[in-house]
Amino acid sequence: DIQMTQSPSAMSASVGDRVTITCRASQDIRNSLAWFQQKPGKVPERLIYGSSNLQSGVPSRFSGSGSGTEFTLTISNLQPEDFATYYCLYHGDYPLTFGGGTKLEIK
Amino acid sequence: QVQLQASGPGLVKPSETLSLTCAVSGFSFTGAYHWGWIRQSPGQGLEWIGSVHYSGNTYYNPSLKGRVTLSVDTSKNHFSLRLTSVTAADTAIYFCGRFTWLQAFGIWDQGTTVTVSS
Numbered sequence A: 001d002i003q004m005t006q007s008p009s010a011m012s013a014s015v016g017d018r019v020t021i022t023c024r025a026s027q028d029i030r031n032s033l034a035w036f037q038q039k040p041g042k043v044p045e046r047l048i049y050g051s052s053n054l055q056s057g058v059p060s061r062f063s064g065s066g067s068g069t070e071f072t073l074t075i076s077n078l079q080p081e082d083f084a085t086y087y088c089l090y091h092g093d094y095p096l097t098f099g100g101g102t103k104l105e106i107k
Numbered sequence B: 001q002v003q004l005q006a007s008g009p010g011l012v013k014p015s016e017t018l019s020l021t022c023a024v025s026g027f028s029f030t031g032a033y034h035w036g037w038i039r040q041s042p043g044q045g046l047e048w049i050g051s052v053h054y055s056g057n058t059y060y061n062p063s064l065k066g067r068v069t070l071s072v073d074t075s076k077n078h079f080s081l082r083l084t085s086v087t088a089a090d091t092a093i094y095f096c097g098r099f100t101w102l103q104a105f106g107i108w109d110q111g112t113t114v115t116v117s118s
Helices: none
Strands: A004-007 A010-013 A019-025 A033-038 A045-049 A062-067 A070-075 A085-090 A102-106 B003-007 B018-025 B034-040 B046-053 B058-060 B068-073 B078-083 B092-100 B104-108 B112-116
Touching: A004 A085, A010 A019, A019 A033, A019 A085, A019 A102, A033 A062, A033 B104, A045 A062, A045 B104, A070 A085, A085 B046, B003 B092, B018 B034, B018 B092, B018 B112, B034 B104, B046 B068, B046 B078, B046 B092, B058 B068, B078 B092
Parallel strands: A010 A102
Antiparallel strands: A004 A019, A019 A070, A033 A045, A033 A085, A062 A070, A085 A102, B003 B018, B018 B078, B034 B046, B034 B092, B046 B058, B068 B078, B092 B104, B092 B112
């Protein structure tokens, strides 16, 4: 089974900053990685799928990259509404596996 | 517009069975989509529980295998989760969602809080 290691588990940043969150897969998963944003008390929302495909309606300051075993979610020009928890998800085969999450807080 | 709505008891006693049903509306239940369950324990991350195809094919998280059963009822456009022998560790928000291989989970319900307590 694929294991997803997400880092960091928490971070703080300021409005306008550029941040990067990383997920590493325990083996080659090609580009089968999605990113989700979850705000407190809310349903997770898909941001990125297939490593780099931006979900319709998601601001272009969000971008995903990577293939194989290392993937990144980059948020440019952080906005107040971006402070949330982010999860990666391996979606290439069963069992599906989420990363442990990254809580992004305001500095 | 695709909508998913889960229903089921919000309180389950330890050692009993947790049962939830997710109704799908605004979309054909059949086809290439899979229908899945994900949960989130209080203050914790997301955990995939399992997925089911309308054909009846099921896929489970190995950590829960043996306790979880998914099923579909195509006549009612809904799919169901049963989790047996629950403990306090099964207390969580349970989400149902639509899954595709290319795009992962794109549509979710609002989540159902299930508490395991006597």
